[in-house]
Amino acid sequence: MRASGTFSVTAFVPTELVPQPSVSTGVAVGVATIEKLFEGEVVGRASTLFTSAFDPAAGVGTYVAMESFEGALHGRNGAFNFAHSATTSGSDRTAEFFTIVPSSGTGELAGITGGGGMAVDADGTHRIWFDYEIA
Template identity: 50%
Template sequence: MISTSTFTTSDFDVTDYTPSIATGLPSGHLRMSKTYAGDVAGRSITQFTSAFDPERGVGTYVALESFEGTVDGRHGAFNFVHAASTSGADRFNEYGVIVPESGTEELTGITGTVRLHIDADGTHRMDFEHDLPPRGTDA
């Protein structure tokens, strides 16, 4: 099943961590909150790491999210990870997966993948292609 949502970000907390090895791109960490609306509704706390040059729009990120809310009306929490590279406006080498065994409550046993889309108007969307055990069964 594919469940789609939009999300907004807030509460950016940039850490002061700087690796002791310098590379061609600055790297760093931040934590942010996201609010999801749609088939997937709720909130997440995202741990975000990147090697990225904002002036050129070049780099790669990896994000681990801890989500709490509902997926198609079923409540619980789970983790998912997503990553991508960019060279300006394009995105490539994308990866996204729901972390196995991370689901709770009615989302226990959730598995699948995630995919981030950014519309031309800047709207951020996340697609969750997932499987959930039928209601009332053990995962």
């Protein structure tokens, strides 16, 4: 089953966390927490731990995120975790990964498994979809 929606970032808070021992590379690593709100067949909120190695001047980098979602898919209420990552060379998304964390579902979303994806439209609209099953 596929549930689609849009989301907005309501908070993006960089942290002072620096991996130790520190390693100097060509692109700095950053860590942030993010809060999101979702609308559509996916409705609710998420708290995200976001890490990235990104060069803002070149628009090149990779991110890895772990999200804790609370809300509903197609009206089924609960919570679950999902992880995703992608790489960009400036105007594309490659090496995408997106998975629902096994055994993380609660409530009516207990037993959820699957994957999904994200996209950003030319007008800046952020889209998300979950391709999921509930056992």
